[in-house]
Amino acid sequence: MNAPTLFGLCAAVLVGFGLYGLIVHPQPLRKVLSFNLMGSGVFLVCAVIARRGAAAGMGGDPVPQALLITAIVVAFAASALAVALMLRQFDETGSSSLSNDPGPAPAKPAAKGEA
Amino acid sequence: MSIALHLALIALLLALAFWTVVARETFAAVAGFVSYGLLLTLAWVALSAVDVALTEAAIGAGLTGALLIGATSRLRKTEAAARAERPGRATRVLAAIVATAVAAAIAACVLLLPDPGPSLAPEVAQNLASTGVGNPITAVLMSFRAMDTMLEAIVLLFGLIGIWSLASDRYWGGRPGLAPVVEPNGILAYLARVLPPIGLVVGIYILWVGADYPGGKFQGGTVLAAMWLLLLMSGLHDAPAVSQRWVRLALVAGPAVFILVGVLGVFVAGAFLGYPEGLAKPLIIVIEVALLPSLAVTLTLLLMGPPQRSESSP
Amino acid sequence: MRIAADIFTIVAILTGAFFFLAGTVGLLRFPDTLTRLHALTKADNLGLGLVVLGLLPQSSSVFGGLKMILVWLLVLLASATVSQLIARAARRGGPHP
Numbered sequence: 001m002n003a004p005t006l007f008g009l010c011a012a013v014l015v016g017f018g019l020y021g022l023i024v025h026p027q028p029l030r031k032v033l034s035f036n037l038m039g040s041g042v043f044l045v046c047a048v049i050a051r052r053g054a055a056a057g058m059g060g061d062p063v064p065q066a067l068l069i070t071a072i073v074v075a076f077a078a079s080a081l082a083v084a085l086m087l088r089q090f091d092e093t094g095s096s097s098l099s100n101d102p103g104p105a106p107a108k109p110a111a112k113g114e115a
Numbered sequence: 116m117s118i119a120l121h122l123a124l125i126a127l128l129l130a131l132a133f134w135t136v137v138a139r140e141t142f143a144a145v146a147g148f149v150s151y152g153l154l155l156t157l158a159w160v161a162l163s164a165v166d167v168a169l170t171e172a173a174i175g176a177g178l179t180g181a182l183l184i185g186a187t188s189r190l191r192k193t194e195a196a197a198r199a200e201r202p203g204r205a206t207r208v209l210a211a212i213v214a215t216a217v218a219a220a221i222a223a224c225v226l227l228l229p230d231p232g233p234s235l236a237p238e239v240a241q242n243l244a245s246t247g248v249g250n251p252i253t254a255v256l257m258s259f260r261a262m263d264t265m266l267e268a269i270v271l272l273f274g275l276i277g278i279w280s281l282a283s284d285r286y287w288g289g290r291p292g293l294a295p296v297v298e299p300n301g302i303l304a305y306l307a308r309v310l311p312p313i314g315l316v317v318g319i320y321i322l323w324v325g326a327d328y329p330g331g332k333f334q335g336g337t338v339l340a341a342m343w344l345l346l347l348m349s350g351l352h353d354a355p356a357v358s359q360r361w362v363r364l365a366l367v368a369g370p371a372v373f374i375l376v377g378v379l380g381v382f383v384a385g386a387f388l389g390y391p392e393g394l395a396k397p398l399i400i401v402i403e404v405a406l407l408p409s410l411a412v413t414l415t416l417l418l419m420g421p422p423q424r425s426e427s428s429p
Numbered sequence: 430m431r432i433a434a435d436i437f438t439i440v441a442i443l444t445g446a447f448f449f450l451a452g453t454v455g456l457l458r459f460p461d462t463l464t465r466l467h468a469l470t471k472a473d474n475l476g477l478g479l480v481v482l483g484l485l486p487q488s489s490s491v492f493g494g495l496k497m498i499l500v501w502l503l504v505l506l507a508s509a510t511v512s513q514l515i516a517r518a519a520r521r522g523g524p525h526p
Contacts, residue, residue, distance in 0.1 A: 003121050007158060008225030010125040014132050016218030021136035023210035026200035027193070029141055029186055033148055036179060037132055040155055043167075045221065051162040053234030056241075058251055059163025061234045066255035068167045070267045073333055076174050076182075077274035080417040083186045084278040087420065091283075096193040099200055302513040309506065 008048040014041030028086045028096055032079055039075050043068055121161060128154055141194060145183045152176025165329040166252045169321070173337035174414075181344070182418055247396030249327035256331065257399045261388045265377065268370045268406060271413045275366070279357055282421040288358030289422035295350035307349035314342035322407050326396075332403045336410030343415045354419055356426040362412065369409025373402050434486035441483030448476030462519040470512045474505055 018038025022031050046064050053061030090096050131151040138144040152175045159168035202210075239251050239259065246258040256264045282289070298304060318338035325331035346352040355362050376398055380389035390398050455468025481501045488494040 003118065003161065005225060006118075006121055006125060007162060008228075009222050010128060010158075012218045012222035012225060013129055015221055016214040017129075017132045017136050019217055020210050020214035023213070024202060024207050026202070027141060027190075027197040029183070029190055030144065033135060033141075033144055033183060036148065037135055037151075040152075040175065041221075044155075044158065045225065047159060047162045047164050047167060048225065049228065049232060050164060052228060052230075052232030053236055054163065055234045055236040056239070058236045058240065061232075061236045062239050062251035062255050063235045063260065065164045065167055066252050066260060067263065068164065069170045069252070069256065069331070069333060070263055072167070072170045072175050074267060074270055076179050076414075077271050077417055079179055080182055080420075081274050081277050083182055084281050084420050087186060087189055088281045090190055090193065094193075095196065096190050097197065097200060302510050302517075306506065306510045313503070 004048045004051045007044060007051075011041045011044035011048065014038070014044065017041075026098065028082070028098055032082050032086075036075065036079060039071075043071060046071075124154065124157055124161065128158065141187050141190070142184075145180070145187050148183065149176055149180035152180065166250070166331065166334075169329055169331075169334040170337075173334050173341075177341065178337060178414060178418060185418075245395065246390075246399065248399060250325060250329065250331075252329070253325050253331055253399075257402065258390065258395060261377075265370065265373045265388070268373060268410070271410070271417070272366060272370060275413055275417055278417065278421050280421075282423070286422045286425055288356060289425045290354045290356045291416065291419035291422050292347065292354045292424075294424060295347070295353050297350040301349070303345075303349040304351055307345045307351050310345060311342040314338055314345075318342070318411070319407075322403060325403070326400070332406045332410055336407050337414060339407070339411035340414040340418075343411065344418060347415075347419070357416070357422055358426065362416075365408055365412045366416075367409070369402075369406035372405035376402055438483045438487055441479050445476040445479030445483060448472045448479065452476060463516055466512045466516055470508050474508060477501055477504055 015038050018034045018036075018041055021034030022038060025031055025034060046068055047060070050060040050062075050064040050068070053064070055061070086096055128151065131147050131154065134147040135144050135151060138147060152171060156168045156172045156176065159165070159171055236251075239255065242259070243249070243251060243254055246254045248254050248257070318335040320335075321330040321338060322332050322335035323330075325335070343352075347354055357363075377388040380391075381387050383389070383391045449472065452469050452472030455472060456465050459465045459468055478501055481497045484497060485494050488497065
């Protein structure tokens with residue numbers, strides 16, 4: 001078994017871990033974390049495919065590698081947007097819960113006055 | 116790297132990923148994720164993707180880590196309440212089954228990949244000379260797939276607009292982040308005085324070598340963003356109000372130059388983003404130099420979040 | 430000459446790795462934040478310095494060697510700052526004393 005295949009199998013397990021965390025964790029922040037984990041697993045599969053395309057004196061196929069750079073940057077922007085959304089929800093409601101059930105007692109009602 | 120080193124790296128990666136998912140405290144999970152990101156950098160190097168390794172270290176581990184640590188400390192109060200919402204055993208078992216099935220499917224795909232793998236590397240090598248740059252990744256990003264890179268820069272801008280639009284009406288167009296607390300003799304202020312000049316040189320150097328060696332505007336831009344963030348965190352410099360004209364100009368300049376060069380290509384080279392013969396390298400440098408400050412400002416402001424103070428606040 | 434440089438590299442890197450090991454043992458075994466920081470930063474900075482020193486004769490160009498030294502200096506600066514910040518947070522009563 002060669003190195004790219006080993007990393008490919010590792011990537012499959014990483015996606016599994018990420019998916020499990022994404023489903024099981026109730027906190028949105030943990031979901032974002034798990035989603036990033038899952039994303040890095042997908043990126044790793046992509047890098048394995050790039051490595052298998054090594055040719056013409058290059059260590060890997062440069063096209064998927066360039067797309068990976070794009071993907072990592074866009075994943076950061078998406079995480080930043082998700083974090084901003086959950087912090088805004090926390091400012092509004094004092095909770096970060098995703099559940100529809102209002103729960104026993106919201107920590108503080110929407111106290112921030114909106115113009 | 117020998118196979119034993121690869122196996123050790125994979126074992127560490129899997130252990131840290133497992134920790135990130137099962138850790139009880141969110142802060143511990145985020146700490147695990149940052150270490151995971153740094154180790155993943157080694158995995159990219161092992162797979163001969165040094166450009167990706169630089170991006171991962173700078174953005175995947177660095178900026179994302181800072182973002183998540185900041186959010187964790189803001190949301191710490193909700194930890195206890197959230198734990199009560201943990202789903203029951205049945206859901207968890209079902210989730211484990213689904214996750215295992217997906218992992219098994221991906222593993223099967225990896226094992227069934229065609230051998231030898233398809234590759235565009237020969238085509239890239241053949242046409243590399245026409246772009247004038249020596250790093251094939253930069254050639255793909257700036258010439259063969261320049262449209263992707265242009266749209267990516269615009270997506271970052273849209274992400275920032277999305278974040279800004281989460282501001283409450285009171286603080287619309289105000290300053291993001293908390294008011295700076297200056298500790299003039301603090302160690303952070305010291306670092307923020309010493310490091311930025313070095314970081315500035317390093318960031319521009321990474322952009323410049325990107326033409327022929329691993330590096331480029333995203334990696335360099337992240338270093339510049341990190342320097343600005345250091346200044347903001349140390350309190351030596353306050354975040355600008357997002358309605359200020361220079362901020363908006365800095366954000367738009369890079370993508371605007373990119374689009375302008377693209378449209379010029381329609382008239383001169385007959386295709387959008389086509390570069391005329393012999394002028395490819397100068398045009399690529401013009402776009403990269405214009406993108407660098409825009410990316411640095413965009414990445415910094417993405418991390419700072421929506422405006423939280425009015426424009427005039429000290 | 431080549432052999433001498435290689436032996437120097439091996440000895441310096443092994444010594445560096447020993448300091449890293451000692452620092453990690455200290456991180457795991459010492460009782461509180463401040464002593465752990467002491468073990469980690471002191472031993473690791475020295476360890477990295479020795480690794481860089483060992484790699485210098487293997488560097489293909491003077492510029493490459495200077496870059497490695499710069500990396501070491503930047504790590505020194507960063508680790509000194511971060512350990513001060515952690516120590517200060519710990520004294521103010523952080524999560525884990």
